[in-house]
Amino acid sequence: MSWLKQLFSRRRIYNDLSEEIRSHLDEKIEELVATGISRKEATAAARREFGNLNLVQEDSRQVWRWPSLENFLMDVRYGVRMVRKNPAFTAVAVLTLALGISVNATMFSLVSAFVLTRPPGREPDRVAVITSINPAPAFLADANPVSVPNYLAWREANDVFADMAAADEYRTASLAPQSLPSVASPSAAALQPEALPSAAVSPNYFAVLGVSPQLGRTFSDGENQSGRDHVVILSHELWERRFGSNASVIGSIIRVNRENDTVIGVMPARFRLLGFTPQLWTPLVLAAAEQTPAARMDRSLYLFARLKSGVTIEQAHAEFVTLARRSGENFPTTDKGWGAAVRTLPDFLLYNFSIGNAIAVLMTTVGFVLMIACANVAGLLLARAAGRRKELAIRVTLGAGRLRIVRQLLTEGLLIALLGGAMGLLLAYWGINFVRASLTFNDAISAVPLSLDWNVFFFALGVSLLCAVLCGLVPALHASRTDVNTNLKDQGRAASPSRSLSRLRTVMVTAEIAMALFLLVGTGLLFRGIFLIEHQQLGFQAAHLLTAGATLDSARYKDALEQTSFVRNLLSRLSQIPGAESVAIASDLPATGPAAVTLQIKGQPELPANQRLTALDVLVSDDYFRVAGIPLLRGRTFAPTDTATAPRVVVVNQEFVHRHFEDQEPLGKQIRLDVGVASPEWNEIVGVVGNVKTHSEGTADDPEVYEPFLQRPSPSFSLMLRANSDPNTLAPALREAVAHLDAELPLARVMSMPALIDRQRNGDPFFVRVLGSFAILALILASIGIYGLVAYSVGQRTHEIGIRMALGAKSPDVLRMILREGLKMTAIGSVIGLALALPLPKLFDAMFYGLQLSEPRLYFILPLAILVVAMLATYIPARRAMRIDPLAALRHE
């Protein structure tokens, strides 16, 4: 424990040392005096012979120390003193960094929640997800679900997986209103039928993922047989909300899809796959009949499989490429050209959720903001280092090594950065809460908990350290190149600050302007894209529409006849609601991205499978066009007489005529739609209507074909009700009307059309607004940078300006001189920023599906805006320069 003893006896050692050295000098002086010289001379001689007293003491003490640690602590102590001595300087530097660090930490919470969070289950990296690759261009074409026949074939044929499960993740289940005897007080929600997102999964699904239920059990073999499949597993959230977290729910019977199902398990809250939000799981029942061509076209299964030990994901991928090719060869009509993709579970979830681009753009933006903040603080430190040249020169003379000085300045940078980091984390805490509160536009997003977790904490710490290096290194290296003689002699009378120093700061501020302009152009483009979409003509009248979704289950509505009779009754009941002007139903609401079908025009040659004409296909009731407000351009719309027994008719949109008929007369032409029935019939085109945007959040107009609902009823459809006032007030009446016809039929997403459109934007406006605020922040920081630099240089040049004015320069001359300095930086920075921003529209086009981004005016307006802001930031200090009184300036110092 000698080091411990040393630590405590160190004060004594130091005292001994000082006394000893004093005594040494005294003895020497006495001796010299004895030789006859004066005491004053003797003292000087003794000192000279002894050498650098401070350095000797320092070196002697050093022996007893842990030098690096203690030097560091000393630097810190000194740094704290410097920081406290200049509160204004510290406040500006810390606040600047805090802003930069907080936006980075806040956005990194997205990375932490979406990218770094591991999926649940055992070894998620060993779980593969198999999807089909759609040969036609489509959104996420290579993450397309797989058909049942391919699942069954691939499961048997592959050699790379130990076990393979399938899941139909996007089903809807209806949960009937009921109160369980075991649950004391049913919540209000339990008294209405509910449509819940659900998943139908093979019995081994949970075992493949390696997750166990919180309560009860998961599915066992054989429960995927029809008749034995009346079992259901609840999500933690549903169990909490509908069943009061009551454990006795296991074994009880609940009404799901009009059947009595036994609850066999509850999954834990942490069992959550990014992007999938099922509230309950039912067994996936695959009948042998699903081996038909129609079944091959119905691709709805995601395949989850666990790799055999020793098999890599690449080997699995190679195997499935072969299997997919074989499927294509064996079933050319349905599978030709379709490939297969194999990804690890984490990769797949992230890719399928496709939030990566948005996160990448956000992180890049905040990265720029951080760089600008660092450049500002580095500039401040540089300016201060210049002011401290004399102090540093003195320290060098007294024996401080160069490295020591660099370390000292770096430590000061570190202190400021850490203070900034701490404050940044505090701001990030609020920032994250704000983002979490704003990210509620869909269930999958709001299911992901954003928080200030360890990842965010360490990221902020890392960023702070990076800032410390970025901000501290340049001034430190610069200051360490101190020339003792010049600096000690220099009484601050130099006409202007060191040239290289101001050049360095000029470069940094120019870079700041370039980065700020780059960000402004980028977000400006996105803003413009969002603005265009928000203000585009959708092609129908969204206001005053109330909508809801319904799915007629096969348990009660066994065939088309029962479905159409329900729809007829529903429409007549809905039209009697007071305040409802007109009602309609449709398989898809306008501008909600209906599915496309391939089609053939009578008289034209049949094209190969992957080159066939396509159109969006919507089934509508006869009043649909009037209710939606879609204009009829030619011919007629549907009539009540277009029933199942009448000749088959369709209505197409203008884009259809333009693209598939090259704007020739379409009326009377016959087309055939591949809608998954064995022998599709020819339909006559009887009308042309106006275009409706495919997606309300995009700008695309696609060919679209409308079929009469009565001629091909669909079990799943949406209601549309035009109100003469606020549509939301009709919601209770709508629910009541449906409940009157079928008390167990749940209505999904009862909301007004504008609310639905808002939801479909998926947070784009929020995303762009956040980006915009970052760009503004960047601009503010950059203009502070300009201001700081110009103000500083005016301060340094007071003397010079005084001389100029004494020699006859007028105030406007001085103003012009200073403004020119700011103007030059801004102009160069703007040119660089614009050049960097030129490829942005192309890049964004590739990244953001459907946004039309090109706006040449931005390239003119934004640099102008930057110029105005920069001139303002220059003008304030320049005006001060103009008012310099030559007499005072020359006397000054």
Place this chain on the structure above:
Amino acid sequence: MKKNQQRDLFPGALEMMILRTLKRQPLHGYALVQHIKRSSNDLLLIEEGSLYPALQRLLKEDLLKAAWAVSSTNRRVRIYTLTPAGAKHLQQEVSRFEKMLEGITRVLAPGAS
């Protein structure tokens, strides 16, 4: 200043001279440096102060011990004494130094080889 010392002495030389001097008799710092200067006929340029960091290093490694006492000139001084470990260390260092010196001498000797 520091550079001069490094040019004139190789590392460890000052320590060796201190140990050798103290082996003969315990001394305090001032006397020690005067003795070294005198015995080298002032050929070695030693800054008096440079003695003290060396003394601290030797103290820390327990090659020396120090005690306050009153000198013949009635001055409170710190007397340094060689410890057994110090004596052993000195022996090792001297023999190493002699080997080194021999090597250097052979290289420098004119006409050899």
